[in-house]
Amino acid sequence: MKTLLQICASATVIGIICLIISHEYTSHHASKTKEKVYIYNWGEYIDPSLIHKFEKQTGIKVIYETFDSNEAMEAKIRNGGTHYDVAFPSDYTVEKMKKEQLLHTIDHKKLSNYCNLDRAYLNQDFDKGNRYSIPYFFGTVGILYNKEQYADINFNSWASLNQPQLRNDILLVDGAREVMGMALNKLGFSLNDTNEDHLNKAQSELSRLAPQIRGVVGDEVSLMMSHHEANVAVVWSGVALPLVEDNPNFDYVVPEEGSNMWLDNMVIPKTAQNKEGAYRFINFLLDEENSKQNTEWVGYATPNKAARAQLPAHIRNDKSFYPTQAQQRSLEVYRDLGQQKLGEYNDRFLEFKMNLR
Structure with missing residues (x-):
């Protein structure tokens, strides 16, 4: 039979173990909820419900800010301050940011949905091989x-x-x-x-x-x-x-x-602090269902061929908004x-x- 002292000692040990387990669980849970991805985009340029969907699927909190010009966006990234993980510059601004070494190169192997993109909108002169940018809308x-x-x-x-x-x-x-x-x-x-x-x-x-x-x-x-x-x-x-x-x-x-x-693009700035989160966010937007939903909400043309195939025929076949290869030559x-x-x-x-x- 255990003495009272032994029982108290056992209870103390069990309490300490419970505290340790509780602390480890709390720390682990907190670390998951603390993960954030900082997004810098044009105003009204993403379906807000997709942000909530991404957060629910990944557990990553999206901190979303907007800009109203390429110049303002570029200046803020160059000057530091907020470390954006994904930004959305236009074509000529990608070229400029690339020259100024403000962008990470992009590993296409980390984007399983990259194959959804139409080749007609890849490999543009401002970023040959899409080494620094992924097309978003055009x-x-x-x-x-x-x-x-x-x-x-x-x-x-x-x-x-x-x-x-x-x-x-x-x-x-x-x-x-x-x-x-x-x-x-x-x-x-x-x-x-x-x-x-x-x-x-x-x-x-x-x-x-x-x-x-x-x-x-x-x-x-x-x-x-x-x-x-x-x-x-x-x-x-x-x-x-x-x-x-x-x-x-x-x-x-x-x-x-x-x-x-014009082509607006997704890039990962050099100052990004959550590159893996950035890849997950970009890949999420390249998903054909998400891209279709986003295209219908935003109203611009999508370079995502898998998403475009799901759009109503009168939209995807309208040459005024989806110019043919022959039209694109002009x-x-x-x-x-x-x-x-x-x-x-x-x-x-x-x-x-x-x-x-």
Whole structure:
């Protein structure tokens, strides 16, 4: 028979063991719940329910922040502070960040869903071999117009915007590369042109277009078009798609002289502190079901061929939003022009805006 002292000693040992087990369980559980992945994306550029789904599936907490320009995103990553694990730069910004050694190379073997991507949107000039970036969404710059209002105008050319009846009825997106690129393409030049004479001619072309312009706008373009405050707009395809789908009077076309095909991408910044979490998040978004859901919510075109195959036929077969290989030959991806030339584009665009009416 155990003495009272023995019983107390045994109880003490058992208590210590329980405390140790409890501490180990708590520490292990806490370490799991403490894992986070920091995401830096454009505003309204992911279905929020997918974030919750990722957290539930993986146990990884998503810390999600947004930016409103490539320049702001790049500057914040370069300056440190928050150590983002995944960011979403556009094509020319990937090229710039790569040059500045701000990005990790990507191990494709860690992305089992990489095979879902369409080869047509891989291996672009800004990142050959996709060593630093994975395509997320893509689109074009084109003309959105009200067919009922202007049934007699063929908008297949940038020159159509100069017709007299369009006076004070055209909206332009507030982007120097887009607007200068439109003028350059109309004249038969590259939208990445840095020739001074060509840029002067493009700026003169914009001056001739000025009487047609009702405004240079941002997010309000959709509202203004739907309320007939303007009937023509030079916009990104993702802005045009909801209007075209919801109203049969609207149509969208990419002019035959050429235009921009942009690609937004997923990258892992050099300052990332959870690379494995970053791979899991990227791979999650490349899953065909998740990509389909995300595409339907965001409204831009997906480079994920497996997801695209599940979209309604009228969307996946619409050449205005999913251009054919032949159409893509007249489209260009923005390149990094360098700080000096980019500043010149911005200055010329600012001068154009200041001279409107």
